[in-house]
Amino acid sequence: MASTRVNATEPNAAPGAATSEQGAVHVAPESLRPTGPAGPATHARAVGPLSEGLRMAALKWHLLINTLTRSTWILVGTILGALYMLFVVGSFGFALFMVGSESLEIVRTAAVFFGALLLLGWWIVPVVSSKADSSLDPSRLALFPLRIPGIQIGQILGAVIGIPGIATLLITAAWISTWRASGIALLLAIPCALLGLLLAFVGSRAVTALSANFNKQRRAGEIISIVLLGLVVLLGPLFALIGRGVEQVWEQLPTWAGYLAWSPLGAAWAIPADAAQSQWGAALGRLAIAAATLVVVVLVWRAALHRALADATGDAARSGAKSVSGVGLFARLPATGWGAVMARCLTYWVKDPRYSATLLILPAMAAAFWFISQDGTGVIWILPGLVALLMAYAISADVGYDNTAFTLHILAPVKGSHDRLGRALAMLCIGVPAVILMLAVTMVRTGGWGYLPGMVGICSALLLAGTGVVSVMSARYTYPVPPPGASPMKTPQGYTVLNVIIQFVILGAVALMALPPMILLIVQVVFGQALWGWLALAVGIVEGLGVFWLGIVLGGTWLDRRAPELLQEVAQYR
Amino acid sequence: MSIQAHSSRPAEQPPQPQEPNPALLIRDLTKVYGHPGPGARPAADHVNLAVPRGSFYGLVGRNGAGKTTTLSMATGLLRPTAGTVWVGGGSRDRPVDVWADSVTAKQRMGVLPDGTHLFDRLTGRQLVTYSGLLRGMDRELVKDRTEDLIRAMDLQEAAGKQVQDYSAGMTKKIALAAAMIHAPALLVLDEPFESVDPVSAANIRAILHQYTRAGGTVVVSSHVMDLVQRMCDHVAVMDNGRVLAQGTVDQVRGEMSLEDRFVNLVGGRTDAGEGLSWLRPE
Numbered sequence: 004m005a006s007t008r009v010n011a012t013e014p015n016a017a018p019g020a021a022t023s024e025q026g027a028v029h030v031a032p033e034s035l036r037p038t039g040p041a042g043p044a045t046h047a048r049a050v051g052p053l054s055e056g057l058r059m060a061a062l063k064w065h066l067l068i069n070t071l072t073r074s075t076w077i078l079v080g081t082i083l084g085a086l087y088m089l090f091v092v093g094s095f096g097f098a099l100f101m102v103g104s105e106s107l108e109i110v111r112t113a114a115v116f117f118g119a120l121l122l123l124g125w126w127i128v129p130v131v132s133s134k135a136d137s138s139l140d141p142s143r144l145a146l147f148p149l150r151i152p153g154i155q156i157g158q159i160l161g162a163v164i165g166i167p168g169i170a171t172l173l174i175t176a177a178w179i180s181t182w183r184a185s186g187i188a189l190l191l192a193i194p195c196a197l198l199g200l201l202l203a204f205v206g207s208r209a210v211t212a213l214s215a216n217f218n219k220q221r222r223a224g225e226i227i228s229i230v231l232l233g234l235v236v237l238l239g240p241l242f243a244l245i246g247r248g249v250e251q252v253w254e255q256l257p258t259w260a261g262y263l264a265w266s267p268l269g270a271a272w273a274i275p276a277d278a279a280q281s282q283w284g285a286a287l288g289r290l291a292i293a294a295a296t297l298v299v300v301v302l303v304w305r306a307a308l309h310r311a312l313a314d315a316t317g318d319a320a321r322s323g324a325k326s327v328s329g330v331g332l333f334a335r336l337p338a339t340g341w342g343a344v345m346a347r348c349l350t351y352w353v354k355d356p357r358y359s360a361t362l363l364i365l366p367a368m369a370a371a372f373w374f375i376s377q378d379g380t381g382v383i384w385i386l387p388g389l390v391a392l393l394m395a396y397a398i399s400a401d402v403g404y405d406n407t408a409f410t411l412h413i414l415a416p417v418k419g420s421h422d423r424l425g426r427a428l429a430m431l432c433i434g435v436p437a438v439i440l441m442l443a444v445t446m447v448r449t450g451g452w453g454y455l456p457g458m459v460g461i462c463s464a465l466l467l468a469g470t471g472v473v474s475v476m477s478a479r480y481t482y483p484v485p486p487p488g489a490s491p492m493k494t495p496q497g498y499t500v501l502n503v504i505i506q507f508v509i510l511g512a513v514a515l516m517a518l519p520p521m522i523l524l525i526v527q528v529v530f531g532q533a534l535w536g537w538l539a540l541a542v543g544i545v546e547g548l549g550v551f552w553l554g555i556v557l558g559g560t561w562l563d564r565r566a567p568e569l570l571q572e573v574a575q576y577r
Numbered sequence: 578m579s580i581q582a583h584s585s586r587p588a589e590q591p592p593q594p595q596e597p598n599p600a601l602l603i604r605d606l607t608k609v610y611g612h613p614g615p616g617a618r619p620a621a622d623h624v625n626l627a628v629p630r631g632s633f634y635g636l637v638g639r640n641g642a643g644k645t646t647t648l649s650m651a652t653g654l655l656r657p658t659a660g661t662v663w664v665g666g667g668s669r670d671r672p673v674d675v676w677a678d679s680v681t682a683k684q685r686m687g688v689l690p691d692g693t694h695l696f697d698r699l700t701g702r703q704l705v706t707y708s709g710l711l712r713g714m715d716r717e718l719v720k721d722r723t724e725d726l727i728r729a730m731d732l733q734e735a736a737g738k739q740v741q742d743y744s745a746g747m748t749k750k751i752a753l754a755a756a757m758i759h760a761p762a763l764l765v766l767d768e769p770f771e772s773v774d775p776v777s778a779a780n781i782r783a784i785l786h787q788y789t790r791a792g793g794t795v796v797v798s799s800h801v802m803d804l805v806q807r808m809c810d811h812v813a814v815m816d817n818g819r820v821l822a823q824g825t826v827d828q829v830r831g832e833m834s835l836e837d838r839f840v841n842l843v844g845g846r847t848d849a850g851e852g853l854s855w856l857r858p859e
Contacts, residue, residue: 326737330706330720338719343710347696347703354698354739407693411755413654414690415711416683487694488741567656574693 052152059144059157063164076499085166092170096177103181110181111276112260117178118199118272119263121171125203126210145312151305155208162204175200178272185279191286192275198293199271202300209300212307264289267296340417344425345432348401352433357404357485361397365390365437369444376448383448384458387441391462392513394434395469399477399509401426403484403573413566420559423474427555430470438462457524457536460543464520467547469513471554476512478561480505481569483576495576519546598665600763600794601628601651602672606660608646608818620646622818623660628763628796628811630665633789635809635826636798637839643818644798645691648767652688653679666762668792684712687756689749691767691798697741701732701751704740708755719758726754731780746777753781757788764788764795770804782808802836816843 050058071081102113144154162168175196182188264273271293277286332346352358369386376383402409412422442462446452482502483495520543527535562569603626609619621643628634638644649655651662653675663672666685675682696704705726709719727736730750735743740751749769756764764785770778785795785808799805805812806826812835813823821842822829830838 326734327700328702328737330700330703333703333706333710334716338710338714338716340711340713343707346710347699347707350703351696351698405694405696407690408696410654410688410690410693411696411708411711414652414683414686414688414756415708416653416680417711487697567654570654 050153052150052156055149055153056156056160059149059154060160060164063157063161067165076501079500088166088170092173092177095174099174099177099181103183107184107276107279108257110184111264111273112257114178114181114276115260115264115269115272116256119266119268121174122199122203122206122268125171125207129207129211151308151312154308155205155301155304158208159201159204162207168204171200171203182275182279185275188275188279191278195271195274198297202267202271202293202297205297205300205304209304209307212304212311265292267292270296340415340421341425341428344412344417344422345429348426348429349432351404352429355404355487357489358397361393362433364393365441369441373444373448381449383445384451386445387438387458387462388465388517390441391434391438391465392469392510392517394430394437395466395473395513396510398426398430398470399473399506400482400484402477402569403481403576404487405573406486406576407570407574408487409566409570409573413570416566418559419478419562419566420555422562423478423555423558427470427474427551431466434466438466453533454524454527454536456533457520457527457539460520460536460539460541461517461524462543463540463547464543465513465517467544468516468550468554471550471552471558472512472516473509474554474558475561476505476509478558478565478569480509481572482506486577516546516550519543598630598668598672599627599663600630600632600665601626601634601765601796602663602665603627603647603651604661604663606647606650606662607658608643608650608655609658619658619818621650621657624815624818624820626813626820626823628794630668630794631789631792632794632811633785633809634794634796635805635812636796636815637800637802637805637812637835638798638815639800639843642815644815645767646818647815648688648765648796648798649690651675652686652690652765653683654688654690664763665794670762684759685762687759687761687764689752689756689764689766689769691771695740695748695752695755697743698739700739701736701743701747701754702727704751705754705758709758712759714759722758722760723754726758729784730754744774745772746774749773750777750781753784762793764793766795766797768799769797770799770801802834802839806830806835814839814842 070077072078099113099117102110105113149157163172179189179192179196182192260269260273263269264276265288270289274286274289274293277283277289332349333343336342336346336349352362368390372383372386405412442455442458445458446455482505485495489495520539523535523539523542527533527539603624606621606624607619608621609617611617624643624647626636626647636644636648646655650657650660657676662675662682664675664682664685665672666681670685673682673685696707699707702723705723706719709722710716727733730753732747732750732754735747735751740748743751749771753766753769756766769781773781785797789795797805797809809826811824812826812829814821814829822838826835829835833841
């Protein structure tokens with residue numbers, strides 16, 4: 004379509020138009036007459052892909068500014084985040100700069116590993132954390148007459164605009180400085196870095212577009228989130244293993260870098276090294292690999308965008324939901340207020356990924372601690388207590404997770420103490436077996452059966468008394484959580500410093516509950532008398548039950564008094 | 578009136594209204610967000626409404642007129658800044674202050690709030706059962722009434738599926754079933770026909786008319802005037818947090834249609850829509 008001239012100022016009325024005031028014969032003003040093909044084009048015209056891309060980048064910029072400056076608290080959070088990012092970038096940049104004064108082999112190894120890590124980060128992290136930047140989502144652009152090259156350029160430019168993009172640019176500048184030992188390497192490093200960056204951004208967008216199609220099915224998204232969450236938790240022991248074997252690995256690193264340098268991930272980052280050693284053949288080979296990867300990724304991205312744009316309805320997923328008869332737990336638990344709440348909460352613990360994600364972390368944690376304490380460091384001793392703490396803490400955002408469905412509790416009305424009791428009992432149905440399991444795991448690992456009574460006391464205190472504490476505090480204070488139907492890893496909007504403080508206070512209060520039995524257990528460890536262990540058990544159980552009952556009653560009273568205000572608060576979590 | 582005093586004040590006697598023993602009586606209900614002061618514009622401004630028993634009462638107004646705010650305050654979901662709400666209950670019951678004796682008042686009301694989530698990980702049957710059990714009803718009674726409601730709302734195939742898989746019409750119907758399971762004297766429905774297909778809407782309307790014929794009262798809020806004119810026998814017009822007119826539909830609309838009367842009362846721009854001379858195909 005040939006671009007036509009656009010009239011910047013449209014004449015409001017042609018001179019020949021008759022207005023009603025004059026009372027003359029009404030002739031349609033020129034602006035109302037249909038224009039011929041040669042007339043001034045006042046409607047949308049086609050622009051080139053670069054121009055489209057620039058406009059989309061401007062859109063991303065506006066969105067970013069609006070999001071980050073929505074309120075003073077969010078702006079403070081943004082500034083803190085930016086400072087943190089600068090700190091991280093500064094450390095990496097400094098490290099890279101220092102590497103530049105080492106030998107070429109070390110420089111090459113570091114550069115290749117670092118570049119490959121950068122690429123991997125850009126390709127994998129957005130999908131895993133569902134923080135994928137959706138402001139330029141294809142589904143939002145589907146109705147505009149944009150062409151795919153324009154969208155692609157727009158999304159690449161958009162990737163630069165934003166905190167991760169800026170951080171990447173800064174780190175890449177530091178990466179370039181690593182090659183300063185050799186002039187020609189430094190010169191070539193600049194286009195190579197650009198090539199690498201392009202690979203990172205394009206790959207990131209391609210993977211996001213691919214996963215968007217997959218994510219349309221509701222179950223798929225939930226499964227992926229939970230599996231990846233489990234993997235992330237398992238990274239801990241993985242690093243521990245690596246750290247132990249790093250001595251042997253150190254000599255292998257340059258060889259591995261060599262292999263990596265011939266793969267699509269590392270090819271672009273190793274070219275300056277070849278230039279410094281005047282191995283032009285290898286340099287050209289790597290360039291070919293990198294260029295070919297870029298072409299393949301761009302084509303894959305185009306295909307994914309085609310499909311995303313053609314199916315951008317954003318419909319609810321077509322789910323092959325199977326029908327169940329009967330009412331499940333509601334028929335088995337007591338037909339009282341707290342019984343009904345307990346049945347509903349238990350159903351949610353199993354069915355809602357925001358809750359079941361917590362459950363899946365538990366075996367991952369157990370495995371992690373098992374591996375870490377391989378050399379008998381005894382770190383596994385904190386596992387049962389940690390799990391008890393986590394389970395008690397888990398219901399601190401229960402009303403937040405209900406979101407506006409909490410209106411049903413207010414309308415029924417549900418007595419405050421019944422609400423608290425139902426939620427607590429539902430959690431305990433899962434928490435108590437979980438803690439018992441963790442205790443068993445710890446005992447098997449360490450063989451310290453003599454300390455079992457004391458440990459049971461500590462866990463009872465944490466679980467029961469902690470639940471009591473949380474029942475009271477969550478009746479008054481809440482913090483943002485993912486809304487119903489969202490992925491459990493989505494960071495909710497509107498997080499303020501106050502919310503972080505609330506969470507810390509709740510955690511601290513629950514942990515404090517463990518103090519009496521823990522002191523007694525320490526006495527047992529120091530003096531070696533089993534009596535103190537049994538005392539710890541008794542104290543833990545009594546304290547646990549007492550604070551539990553107190554928390555339910557007090558929390559119920561607070562909830563009765565404050566339910567409408569609590570509803571207004573949680574209604575804002577979107 | 579401070580909020581502390583409001584919630585702990587003993588129940589007063591309701592004033593003598595024109596309506597003998599109304600189903601819902603709202604007196605001077607006000608809600609001001611933020612700091613009350615000369616600059617704050619109230620979301621609801623001294624709202625006075627009297628809903629006759631057995632009537633189909635429509636509350637109409639634009640978006641942001643204060644309908645949802647008023648109904649939320651009347652049903653116990655939003656704490657008023659000032660004013661009182663009495664619920665009538667059965668023909669032999671005394672009116673009860675919603676905020677002073679909320680348990681009795683809420684037992685007499687069935688509410689369908691607008692734009693709220695449901696517990697959508699439950700199946701439809703489980704949701705209605707949950708609503709019944711929460712109100713302390715007997716398990717067998719809940720079971721029977723749940724099946725009756727599911728049959729009446731034509732949700733037999735969907736009742737076993739999770740509510741998050743429902744269409745908009747089905748979601749409204751199941752929420753209505755959950756609001757009706759305890760056979761209340763008063764139903765308060767906020768935008769019950771929004772995004773509902775005509776078949777489901779006819780289904781809901783039939784159930785509501787049968788309910789009012791049996792003596793129940795229905796309060797419906799909507800911004801679709803046609804619907805209200807067809808369905809309701811009483812109407813109140815709200816704008817900017819104030820009630821502009823109330824009475825029977827014929828009283829309020831006079832000679833015009835309800836929509837024209839509304840535009841007349843509210844004074845909207847009728848010349849809006851001009852100035853778009855370029856809006857035509859090229």
